Amino acid sequence: MRARGGKGASMSGRQVSLGIERGLFASWRGRRLKENLLGYLYILPATIVLTAFHFLPVGYAFYISLHKWKVKKVAFLGLANYSQALADSRFWKSLVVTVYYVIGTVPFTITLSLIIAYLLFQKIKGLSIYRTIYFLPYITSTVASAAVWLWIFNPRHGPLNQLLELVGLSPQRWLNEPRGIIKVVGGALGFTVPQWAEGPSLALVGIMVFAIWRYVGYDVVIFLAGLGNIPYQLYEAAKIDGAGRWQLFRRITLPLLSPTIFFLVVMSVIWSFRAFADIYIMTAASGQQLGGPLYTTTTATIYIFDQFYGRLNIGYASSMAFILFWITLVLTIIQNRFGERFVFYT
Amino acid sequence: MTARERLMARLPRRISRGLLYVVLTAGAVTSLAPFIWMTLTSVKSYREMATRVLWPASLRLSTYSIAPGQRPIAHLFYNYVQAWNAAPFARYFANSFFIAGCTAVGVLITSTLAAYAFARLNFYGKNVIFVVFLATMMIPFEITMIPNFITISNLKWVNTYQAMIIPWIASVFGIFLLRQFFATIPQDLYDAAVLDGCGHFRFLTQVVLPLSRPALISVGLFNFLGSWNAFTWPLIVTREEKMYPIQVGLRYFVTESGTDTQELMAAAAITILPLVILYFFAQKQFIEGISTTGLKG
Numbered sequence: 001m002r003a004r005g006g007k008g009a010s011m012s013g014r015q016v017s018l019g020i021e022r023g024l025f026a027s028w029r030g031r032r033l034k035e036n037l038l039g040y041l042y043i044l045p046a047t048i049v050l051t052a053f054h055f056l057p058v059g060y061a062f063y064i065s066l067h068k069w070k071v072k073k074v075a076f077l078g079l080a081n082y083s084q085a086l087a088d089s090r091f092w093k094s095l096v097v098t099v100y101y102v103i104g105t106v107p108f109t110i111t112l113s114l115i116i117a118y119l120l121f122q123k124i125k126g127l128s129i130y131r132t133i134y135f136l137p138y139i140t141s142t143v144a145s146a147a148v149w150l151w152i153f154n155p156r157h158g159p160l161n162q163l164l165e166l167v168g169l170s171p172q173r174w175l176n177e178p179r180g181i182i183k184v185v186g187g188a189l190g191f192t193v194p195q196w197a198e199g200p201s202l203a204l205v206g207i208m209v210f211a212i213w214r215y216v217g218y219d220v221v222i223f224l225a226g227l228g229n230i231p232y233q234l235y236e237a238a239k240i241d242g243a244g245r246w247q248l249f250r251r252i253t254l255p256l257l258s259p260t261i262f263f264l265v266v267m268s269v270i271w272s273f274r275a276f277a278d279i280y281i282m283t284a285a286s287g288q289q290l291g292g293p294l295y296t297t298t299t300a301t302i303y304i305f306d307q308f309y310g311r312l313n314i315g316y317a318s319s320m321a322f323i324l325f326w327i328t329l330v331l332t333i334i335q336n337r338f339g340e341r342f343v344f345y346t
Numbered sequence: 347m348t349a350r351e352r353l354m355a356r357l358p359r360r361i362s363r364g365l366l367y368v369v370l371t372a373g374a375v376t377s378l379a380p381f382i383w384m385t386l387t388s389v390k391s392y393r394e395m396a397t398r399v400l401w402p403a404s405l406r407l408s409t410y411s412i413a414p415g416q417r418p419i420a421h422l423f424y425n426y427v428q429a430w431n432a433a434p435f436a437r438y439f440a441n442s443f444f445i446a447g448c449t450a451v452g453v454l455i456t457s458t459l460a461a462y463a464f465a466r467l468n469f470y471g472k473n474v475i476f477v478v479f480l481a482t483m484m485i486p487f488e489i490t491m492i493p494n495f496i497t498i499s500n501l502k503w504v505n506t507y508q509a510m511i512i513p514w515i516a517s518v519f520g521i522f523l524l525r526q527f528f529a530t531i532p533q534d535l536y537d538a539a540v541l542d543g544c545g546h547f548r549f550l551t552q553v554v555l556p557l558s559r560p561a562l563i564s565v566g567l568f569n570f571l572g573s574w575n576a577f578t579w580p581l582i583v584t585r586e587e588k589m590y591p592i593q594v595g596l597r598y599f600v601t602e603s604g605t606d607t608q609e610l611m612a613a614a615a616i617t618i619l620p621l622v623i624l625y626f627f628a629q630k631q632f633i634e635g636i637s638t639t640g641l642k643g
Contacts, residue, residue: 035469040463046460055482141593147611148383154607157398157607159383222637276488
């Protein structure tokens, strides 16, 4: 691999040397050439891996998405996979579930972690202990922590239902419950909730709780770093001017932290749109088919994975992966446009 | 102002301070609760599970004081031994250590070289190539997963270690982080090294690397952690139990019907333990690494 790549690098090195201005003395040119070659040699290993497993696959994936592709290529379809996806009601439903998941996790995780980070920043005793504990769920693997949460949500003997029974409420089916959360709560209070308003299924809400629990610590660490970057003199000056605690938070902390908040919002939205392993393990392992009760936890990534790995509709899965990518890309661009208005850069 | 008045004046502050700790501790307990529940469950007996005993006998001192012949430690770790023997966990661990270790070392080698080139060498098209590298971070895994799986199949790499290592031994984040670090090393050092007859490679290995230990540890740790916790890719490319890394192995253990919950919790605890130990030892690197880069595993 090295030898082949080395040849490629020397070729581009030769091209480069042609571009170098003539008329300079030879030793300088020689050293220049050597540095060029060395540069290419040093980036070569990383370039090979990134090209083989990151760049080329994008083109390859697009090629696959234009075909009917089972285990092997079957037939050229053009954009038929894409039009099929846009007409696929289950794909649309999976996008709705994804949006529920994003809306149910991102704002909660960020608000919660902002509050925790702000409290931790008040010259707390034992800051590092608290931080260690909050960060622990993020460190542990998805599978192990999902196993624990599956047991917490267990409908028969799980601690959550034991707790509900203890306070006199009826036990729930949690991850096996396809009914929407609003319907479940409304039903318990005696309301009838129309189907369009039932919200994400209780199963999906359980998965969201799991995700929030897992990622709060990560956001807390980022927020703590952001808070540490705010110059202390600003608070001192504001205090002298008689600002109260709320004003300090509202007028100094929030604006100066807005780049951090913005970064976390944008990245979390992308990550939540692509969330897979957490949802996959929480649904596939709760003793039912992939996608949870009545597909109410089938997010777009789960649906794509099922088409790819479960049904071997590889071309179709590829086309949906591209559609999902475009959706997240457009969303990110929109967020950047809106973000400019709210983010305050010093 | 009397002492009493002074106390009263400080009271609101005291209360809000106390409230602060109450809220933070409640949050911390919520973070820890699943782990506590996991540990508690993992030392329960089958009968205690069925009868919903909250505090298991294995954690009661009286259990050990009245029955000296019962080998209490075996009693405490009964589920752990059962779980360990129910699936080839030793093999899973060995696989994970090998895969994560190779990945971390591979990333360190490729990233160090590339980062050095980007930070300290001048070559044609350097900035363009760097931007293209950064652009790979935008490519989502759902898109590359499918063609990469086909590539791996064509290479006949399915169910091999290299399938789980090679695609991940280059990290743009690693290159980025190390480049930032290498760029801060003063040029004078290099000039002095050149006077001593030192080339770029010797300068890199003997001056730059020792100076960059914190950054190298961060990059190594995060890639080790990422590889150790990786799930989707190993799930796709492994076929046989003997090749499973711990995450995939545990997943099949979880979905297998008939596994008792207390054994499952013991297995989860076994899986979590090495990482928790690593985390406690290298906490500073984890926290600093994340704070400076905003990197997600």
